[in-house]
Amino acid sequence: MPNAAIELEALTKRYGSVLALDDVELRVEPGELFGFLGPNGAGKTTAIRILVDLIRPTAGHARVLGLDAQRDARAVRARVGYLPGDLRLYEHLTGHELLELIASLRGGTVDARYRDDLIARLQLDPSRAIGELSRGNRQKVGIVQALMSRPALVLLDEPTSGLDPLMQEEVEALLRETVRDGGTVFFSSHVLSEVEQICTRVAMLNRGAILDVFDLAEQRRLAPRTVAVTFAEPPPADAFAGLAGVTVLAHDGRRVEFAARDGIDALVKRLAAFTVTTLDTHEPSLEELFLARYQQDATTAAPGGAPPEGAHAASA
Amino acid sequence: MPLLRKALFDDLRWHVVGYGIGLGAWAAIIVALYPTFRDSMSELELPAWYGEFLGTADWTTPRNFIQIELFSWIPLLLIVYTVVAATGVIAGDEQRGTLELVLAQPVSRTRVFLERAAAVALGTVVICACTSLGLLAVWPFVDLPGLPLSDLLAAPFGMLPLALLFAALALCLAALLPTRGAAAGVTTAIAVTGYIALAVADLADGFDALRYVTPFYYADQKALLTEGVVWWHQGVIAGSTLALLALGWRAFERREIGIGRSPWRELLRRAA
CATH class of the missing domain: 3.30.70.1560 (Alpha-L RNA-binding motif)
Structure with a gap:
């Protein structure tokens, strides 16, 4: 069996008394456009940040492209393009300067023509200081830096947040092209319609646990x-x-x-x-599938005692 | 070394320029005023304890005067720079959320830590050099008997080991404590306590031993020009600096970015 693009084994993350990820198992195959869906605080960001070794699991393992996300962190990050969910960029740098900085840290693996193509397609003005840019335009800088080195795996935390609908479509097109060109895309979202439109498979996460992994085509057939x-x-x-x-x-x-x-x-x-x-x-929308599944989970979870309030507050 | 370059020429640029100009000007003015001081002080009878507090009985020679006037206060200002700079490049960057994207690139945390520590250190060297430049600018106009130019220009670098020690302490605490404010606060508190401890040890009977725990004693800032360098003292400072750097590096390697928690807390929790 070839190496999975992402493999989470009994991944658990605890912040003090708050359980952000609870024994998560997940396998994402190379070439998938995989959606990671869940309400705010479900643990999506926590899982993604473990993959790039910004935080460490309390228990369990995360493997990326066959490499251990903690032990081989640098090798993993050389193959991964990452867009943080809470994107913060050096505000006094221009878009161009920021992309240059990231490129220099990536050691010259950036495809300059592709980068310029991304900038043009997202209608980004890279000569302006990031501090002067709107939230949507900053997000574009974030997307360009994540994609510009054509990484084997693209990890995007809420990629379309802050973008207008036209740009959202453009980003969705870019993600499809990334997969078509041989990459793997893993992105989190709480927008069901977006996930429904572009993903081949979707994992639903709630309160740090995977409720279900949907094969969308299969689900539509069965539902x-x-x-x-x-x-x-x-x-x-x-x-x-x-x-x-x-x-x-x-x-x-x-x-x-x-x-x-x-x-x-x-x-x-x-x-x-x-x-x-x-x-x-x-045909049922993912939203209906999701809500049906989510409500079912809420009813079964309730008698056993709801998780502490903090589980929702813990941002993931 | 893009991270070093960015830290020094971008993040720390104005701090270094500001402190460099400020300390250079201060040093120049103090030395320029030396003849005036000498003339007025020779007529003044000061109590003996005052001289003891300053660390010398006769402060009218150029060596004593410059030592007291410059190196009583300038090291403290230099420490302020190192605290601001060192906590900024680690904890400040993390708290602003901008460190996240840097650490998500294929660079090791060791490299991020060392390049930024080097930037802070180079900034400190530049500030010391600016202070020397200030001294050089007034040197032709002031008569300083018994103090050759080489000693005068070297003097500001006497503060360097102490300043780097506090830079290492600030880096270490920035990697260990949850916030930049906590790191800067604790480092400043240690610096002020250490400074006062030396004064108390010098002045009050029965507190002699206190001096051995404060880095200001080993810095010999009030004796470098008059007594020369005590190498084992500087060795203690350099050794402590390296130890703190190593500890800070380990803490930064283990740190969980952007969750506002101290790695200490996690260790304590596990131990409990």
Whole structure:
């Protein structure tokens, strides 16, 4: 098996009494565009910062491209481009000077043409002092420095925060291209729609624990679709009973709503016996999947005692 | 060495220029005033304890005068610079959040620590050199019997080991304590306490032993020009400096960046 781009083994991080990461297991394959999704304080930032050895795990291991994130930290960072979630840049430097500084620390691995291309595509003016830039423009500097050396793994903590929708799309396009060109992208977000649009897989993190890892295509196939049908005549109440993999959500005169898992074929064949006037199917959004999963987790967690308040405050 | 260059020519530039001009001008003015002082002091009867506090009975010779006037206070100012500079390049950078992106690059923490420590040290050397330049500027106009130019110009560098000791202490505490404020505060407190301890040891009977625990005793700032260099004293200072640097380097290697916690706390927690 080739080395995983990221491999977390029983990764645990504790700040005093606050458990920021609790026994996290995760494997991200090379070439994936992987989304790390969760509410604020879930532990996303903590996990990412361990990967670049800014903080150290309390227990467990983090491996990046086959290297130990702590023991081989420098080698890891030579292969990783990182965008901090709380990006702070030297304000009196210009964008260009900052990129030069980072390039000099990376030891000349920067692809200057690609860097200029990134600057042009993000419409960044690199001659201005960073202190004069808006939050969105600073974020662009951060994105350029993370990508400009064409690292094998790009780690981005909330990459599109502060960007306008057009720039968000541009960044999403850049991430897709990075993966197309052979890189791996791992990024955190709390914006479901963004993750849904560009990721191949998504890990959902809450209170320091991975709730689930979604293969988005697979989930869409498995998750129930809502099928809403309007008939010419109200069908009998028991017309759709006994269909395997189909549940009737609502039956209101001529209109019936179904939740169809793998019974969509049987449903269509049964529907054929009636006169159908309209038919809508609706594939669940990641948001619905997420909320369903999240609520389920909240209900199961509640009786066992909620984690301390601090677990939410601990910023991750 | 991009980190050293940035720290010295960017972050510390104005500190070094400011302290350099200030101390150079101060040194120049003190020496320029020497003839006036000599004339007025020779008529003045000072109590014996005052001379003892200053460390000499006869402060009208150029060596004594410059030693007392310059090197009673300038080392303290130089220490202020090292505290500001050393805590700034480590803890200040971390607290502003800007260290994060530097440490996420393929550079070792050792290199970051050493290049920045070197920048602080070079800044200190430049300030000492500016002080010498101030002395050089007035030297042709003042008659200083018994004090050759070489001794005069070398004198400001006598403060260097002590200043570097406090730079190392500040770096060490910046790597150990949660915030820049804590590091600067504790370093300053140690400097002030050490300074007072030496004065007390010199003045009050029964407190003699106190002098051996303060770095100001080993710095010999009030004797360098008159008594010459005591090498083992400077050795104690240099050794302590290296020990503090090593400790600071270890602490910085272990430090968890940007979480505002002391590595000490974690060690204590584990021990408990």
